[in-house]
Amino acid sequence: MTTPQPTEDAELRLIGLTKRFGPVTAVDDLHLRVPSGAFIALLGPSGCGKTTTLRMVAGLEAPTAGQILLGDSDLTGLKPYRRPVNTVFQSYALFPHLDIYENVAFGLRRSGIKDVRAQVGQMLELVQLTGFERRRPSQVSGGQAQRVALARALINHPKMLLLDEPLGALDLKLRREMQLTLKRIQEEVRITFLHVTHDQEEAMTMADTIAVMSQGRIEQLGHPEQLYERPRTQFVANFLGQSNMLRATVDGRDGDLVTLRIADTTLVVPAEMLSHGMLTASGEVHVGVRPEKLDLAPVDDPVPQGRNALRGVVVDTSFMGTSTQYLVRTGWDQELTVFAQNRHTDVVAPGTRVRLTWRPEHAFVLDADTPTSAAAPQPAVAP
Amino acid sequence: MTQPLVAPAADTGADVAPPVRRRGRWIPYLLLLPGLLWLAIFFVLPMLTVASTSLQEGSLAQGYELTWRLANYTEAAQRYAAQFSRAFLFAAASTVLALVVSYPLAYFIAFKAGRWRNLLLLLVIAPFFTSFLIRTLAWKIILSDSGWVVGTFQTLGLLPEQGRLLATSVAVIAGLTYNFLPFMTLPLYASLEKIDRSLIEAATDLYASPFTAFWKVTWPLSLPGVVAGTLLTFIPAAGDFVNVRFLGTPSQSMIGNVIESRFLVVLDYPTAAALSFTLMLAILLLVGLYVRRAGTETIV
Ligand SMILES: Nc1ncnc2c1ncn2[C@@H]1O[C@H](COP(=O)(O)OP(=O)(O)O)[C@@H](O)[C@H]1O
Numbered sequence: 001m002t003t004p005q006p007t008e009d010a011e012l013r014l015i016g017l018t019k020r021f022g023p024v025t026a027v028d029d030l031h032l033r034v035p036s037g038a039f040i041a042l043l044g045p046s047g048c049g050k051t052t053t054l055r056m057v058a059g060l061e062a063p064t065a066g067q068i069l070l071g072d073s074d075l076t077g078l079k080p081y082r083r084p085v086n087t088v089f090q091s092y093a094l095f096p097h098l099d100i101y102e103n104v105a106f107g108l109r110r111s112g113i114k115d116v117r118a119q120v121g122q123m124l125e126l127v128q129l130t131g132f133e134r135r136r137p138s139q140v141s142g143g144q145a146q147r148v149a150l151a152r153a154l155i156n157h158p159k160m161l162l163l164d165e166p167l168g169a170l171d172l173k174l175r176r177e178m179q180l181t182l183k184r185i186q187e188e189v190r191i192t193f194l195h196v197t198h199d200q201e202e203a204m205t206m207a208d209t210i211a212v213m214s215q216g217r218i219e220q221l222g223h224p225e226q227l228y229e230r231p232r233t234q235f236v237a238n239f240l241g242q243s244n245m246l247r248a249t250v251d252g253r254d255g256d257l258v259t260l261r262i263a264d265t266t267l268v269v270p271a272e273m274l275s276h277g278m279l280t281a282s283g284e285v286h287v288g289v290r291p292e293k294l295d296l297a298p299v300d301d302p303v304p305q306g307r308n309a310l311r312g313v314v315v316d317t318s319f320m321g322t323s324t325q326y327l328v329r330t331g332w333d334q335e336l337t338v339f340a341q342n343r344h345t346d347v348v349a350p351g352t353r354v355r356l357t358w359r360p361e362h363a364f365v366l367d368a369d370t371p372t373s374a375a376a377p378q379p380a381v382a383p
Numbered sequence: 384m385t386q387p388l389v390a391p392a393a394d395t396g397a398d399v400a401p402p403v404r405r406r407g408r409w410i411p412y413l414l415l416l417p418g419l420l421w422l423a424i425f426f427v428l429p430m431l432t433v434a435s436t437s438l439q440e441g442s443l444a445q446g447y448e449l450t451w452r453l454a455n456y457t458e459a460a461q462r463y464a465a466q467f468s469r470a471f472l473f474a475a476a477s478t479v480l481a482l483v484v485s486y487p488l489a490y491f492i493a494f495k496a497g498r499w500r501n502l503l504l505l506l507v508i509a510p511f512f513t514s515f516l517i518r519t520l521a522w523k524i525i526l527s528d529s530g531w532v533v534g535t536f537q538t539l540g541l542l543p544e545q546g547r548l549l550a551t552s553v554a555v556i557a558g559l560t561y562n563f564l565p566f567m568t569l570p571l572y573a574s575l576e577k578i579d580r581s582l583i584e585a586a587t588d589l590y591a592s593p594f595t596a597f598w599k600v601t602w603p604l605s606l607p608g609v610v611a612g613t614l615l616t617f618i619p620a621a622g623d624f625v626n627v628r629f630l631g632t633p634s635q636s637m638i639g640n641v642i643e644s645r646f647l648v649v650l651d652y653p654t655a656a657a658l659s660f661t662l663m664l665a666i667l668l669l670v671g672l673y674v675r676r677a678g679t680e681t682i683v
């Protein structure tokens with residue numbers, strides 16, 4: 001494990017993957033490509049089909065339809081013990097009758113390798129558990145058990161490691177620590193990690209690619225910043241952080257900018273943000289602005305060059321240490337959330353009239369036809 | 384997490400409210416009292432009586448007298464060595480058979496039966512709704528010379544023309560196996576049912592074929608059930624006399640039959656008592672060795 005060999009091509013491709021449990025469609029015609037060596041997070045609310053997707057890749061669940069390809073081989077019909085992938089289970093699933101050493105050696109022994117000493121030793125060193133060889137799983141803490149599960153999977157040099165909410169059972173502090181450990185280990189071994197989680201912060205900290213999942217489908221795939229700055233659906237916009245969504249009418253185009261109108265306020269956004277369909281429909285769009293992108297200023301201050309501005313009244317203020325969260329009511333009675341860093345300005349009291357400004361490129365634009373709410377967690381139900 | 388933090392808490396309780404603790408201290412012993420009395424009257428006392436009887440000398444007519452005659456033991460052991468070994472042999476055979484029959488059954492109920500599980504468990508214990516004697520008598524009818532089992536066996540050539548099942552060792556072992564089967568099935572079921580399915584999935588994920596996964600994970604995790612089941616079957620089977628009485632002949636007689644006839648027919652109390660004690664000690668010794676061996680390898 002000391003020589004990180006960039007694995008021979010182990011690109012994972014899920015093609016039209018579907019799984020139905022009776023009337024419930026847990027995974028619905030899912031398409032996904034994961035390049036070799038990536039750390040990808042499958043992120044979505046509980047019940048959206050993440051575990052089912054992972055289990056199909058592991059071979060523990062048979063797909064109703066679709067294909068699973070890894071590199072040049074088709075895994076779809078293979079038994080789990082014939083797949084070059086290993087899993088870190090949500091509950092760790094360590095063998096209670098074996099000690100830590102034998103737990104870690106389990107996969108090697110099944111592959112007929114007799115001398116496992118050196119490899120087990122190296123693995124335990126990698127997860128910092130040297131000296132725990134003779135303990136039983138019941139004699140180690142949650143965080144340690146988690147690392148045993150990781151070592152037990154990684155020792156087999158799988159082409160891909162599947163992790164199902166591996167940090168879910170840990171407390172916050174340990175979870176933060178393990179996020180960094182997992183990332184370090186992934187960079188060291190260079191194996192593709194497919195990490196399932198419902199925690200957006202965890203996904204953003206660890207993964208270099210995030211696939212946001214909802215109702216059995218991938219909503220959007222991209223780098224964490226890309227998903228955060230340019231969400232393509234309401235669901236992604238609301239699942240990753242908070243967003244203020246403004247419903248606006250397209251007014252016209254002015255060079256690289258498009259003018260939008262909300263009540264008596266005029267805004268501009270870069271034209272590239274609007275898809276062709278949105279422009280010609282000349283209908284309505286949703287403009288999203290993240291709370292921390294909004295600057296709060298006294299209502300009489302001049303608007304800085306090139307920024308969008310709108311007026312409002314502060315209706316609620318909550319001090320949160322490093323920042324203050326404001327609720328600002330606009331002229332058309334919508335409440336917007338603003339995060340302001342607590343640097344030198346005083347906290348603005350409720351009732352104060354203010355002006356909110358932001359740079360046009362800090363917004364994102366969505367089709368107004370997509371539903372506004374952060375989609376319900378229920379899975380899609382087949383007719 | 385290996386250090387339980389219970390003791391300090393108890394101490395704190397004592398500091399805060401010593402009177403409560405002093406008064407409450409008697410309650411557990413008080414609650415134990417009926418059980419202890421029961422044990423004293425119905426276990427310890429009879430044991431002492433049997434122990435003393437086993438060292439007496441005399442005859443029914445002249446009365447028995449405690450002479451500490453240890454030869455009762457050596458004589459009995461020599462004279463009935465065959466019945467002793469037959470008892471252990473039959474008990475071992477029926478325990479193995481019960482395990483072989485019960486394991487797949489318990490496995491099926493625990494892993495595959497789904498919503499039929501409770502019904503199947505009920506069927507496993509259903510024989511207990513009738514008495515042990517009636518069930519053994521029923522086997523006598525099943526295995527009788529004119530019964531369909533013997534007929535079928537003869538047709539299939541598994542038994543010669545005039546061959547019989549009744550009054551053979553086969554019948555006795557079959558009866559023992561049948562009668563103690565639920566004692567094997569239930570503990571097996573209990574330990575199999577407890578096994579976390581994700582452990583088996585983890586094994587297959589780590590390149591174990593279904594057979595290897597069973598052998599390396601399911602089987603070792605079910606060993607507590609195997610140990611409990613074999614003990615619950617072997618112990619009563621080794622002391623049984625009913626199955627030989629109904630399904631066998633004197634030439635199959637087990638030590639239980641000897642004890643029974645010494646006590647109730649011949650009225651040779653010292654020998655019967657010495658045999659009882661020897662049987663008990665032998666079982667204790669065997670079980671002790673077995674549990675020690677099994678314990679070091681398995682119990683989770
Ligand atoms: N074995 C199963 N039988 C029936 N329904 C299932 C089964 N496994 C999962 N489901 C259903 O499929 C949906 C997706 O489940 P899952 O993949 O576990 O979601 P997630 O891991 O994202 O929380 C849920 O509605 C769940 O109830």
Ligand SMILES: [Mg+2]
Pocket residue numbers: 050051052165
């Ligand atoms: Mg899940």
